[in-house]
Amino acid sequence: ERRHWIEVSGGPGLQYQLLHSGAAGFLPGGEARATARVWFGESLEWTASGSFARMGDAFSRFEAATSLAYVF
Numbered sequence: 001e002r003r004h005w006i007e008v009s010g011g012p013g014l015q016y017q018l019l020h021s022g023a024a025g026f027l028p029g030g031e032a033r034a035t036a037r038v039w040f041g042e043s044l045e046w047t048a049s050g051s052f053a054r055m056g057d058a059f060s061r062f063e064a065a066t067s068l069a070y071v072f
Contacts, residue, residue, distance in 0.1 A: 003038065003039045004036070005036070007035045010032035010033060014028055015027045015055045027056030027058055028056060030053070031051065033051040034050055034051075035048070035049040044069070045070075046069075048064075049065050050065075
């Protein structure tokens, strides 16, 4: 029986941006994600995840989350 797993994903991105001034263009970027899950015994599960996304100089985001759950 599997007691833990790790998942990693990501990829490139391209966003078209049109500004109020009339300027327009494409912004290159991408996103990366990682998630880990560990089971302690039969019912206790811990999960941690994080992601990072960036589009040119216009947008960046980092998110992280963790949880501990009792599954019944």
